[in-house]
Amino acid sequence: QKEVEQDPGPLSVPEGAIVSLNCTxxxxxxxxxxxxxxxxxxGPELLMYTYSSGNKEDGRFTxxxxxxxxxxxxxxxxxxxxxxxxxxxxxxxxxxxxxxxxIWGAGTKLIIKP
Amino acid sequence: EAxxxxxxTHLIKTRGQQATLRCSPISGHTSVYWYQQALGLGLxxxxxxxxxxxxxRGNFPPRFSGRQFPNYSSELNVNALELEDSALYLCAxxxxxxxxxxxxxxxxxxxxx
Numbered sequence: 511q512k513e514v515e516q517d518p519g520p521l522s523v524p525e526g527a528i529v530s531l532n533c534t535x536x537x538x539x540x541x542x543x544x545x546x547x548x549x550x551x552x553g554p555e556l557l558m559y560t561y562s563s564g565n566k567e568d569g570r571f572t573x574x575x576x577x578x579x580x581x582x583x584x585x586x587x588x589x590x591x592x593x594x595x596x597x598x599x600x601x602x603x604x605x606x607x608x609x610x611x612x613i614w615g616a617g618t619k620l621i622i623k624p
Numbered sequence: 625e626a627x628x629x630x631x632x633t634h635l636i637k638t639r640g641q642q643a644t645l646r647c648s649p650i651s652g653h654t655s656v657y658w659y660q661q662a663l664g665l666g667l668x669x670x671x672x673x674x675x676x677x678x679x680x681r682g683n684f685p686p687r688f689s690g691r692q693f694p695n696y697s698s699e700l701n702v703n704a705l706e707l708e709d710s711a712l713y714l715c716a717x718x719x720x721x722x723x724x725x726x727x728x729x730x731x732x733x734x735x736x737x
Binding site: 514516518542544551552553554555556559598600602609610611612613614615616617 | 628659664665666667668669672679680682714716721722724725726727728729730731
């Protein structure tokens with residue numbers, strides 16, 4: 511079983527819809543959660559960053575963490591065609607040091623139809 | 625500010641050959657990370673270099689190796705190439721050791737025939 515599960519999609523929605531992207535994980539030690547966005551032929555870029563449980567909002571984007579269910583979500587309001595990309599979740603344990611590494615989901619391909 | 629650059633963009637090799645991939649981090653960044661992105665598998669952590677030292681490596685065989693130079697640029701070497709090594713290899717850099725905000729390059733697409 512993978513440590514982080516993410517539906518690869520594609521997820522196709524009409525412009526203006528609310529999008530929900532999700533990841534589940536198995537390691538309860540994960541404390542830091544990130545969402546990266548990757549456009550075609552580009553490297554990923556950090557979109558949202560959260561620590562432990564709760565919600566974080568940034569413009570049209572909301573990141574939500576439910577540690578009791580080992581489930582994280584990214585919501586996109588008023589979706590635009592420019593949001594079409596692959597969205598990857600990433601997470602890690604608390605400690606830094608030599609064991610530091612991010613564990614990544616497979617990425618969900620999102621298509622926003624005009 | 626120039627971003628992370630990687631070369632070459634594409635690389636075609638045959639099974640058993642060696643591949644060398646290069647990465648230049650953002651100016652001032654000391655940490656470099658290498659990832660393999662195979663179709664449907666997401667990013668798999670390969671190697672992390674900081675201040676010229678290998679700090680951590682992922683679950684890959686020893687034929688995946690690399691180094692970081694005094695100017696913080698980095699090189700990834702893959703020996704004895706296998707068909708399943710075909711993937712996009714991404715390099716990222718960060719300001720601090722083990723930072724979660726990583727800045728990625730566009731990647732090198734390696735095809736093994």
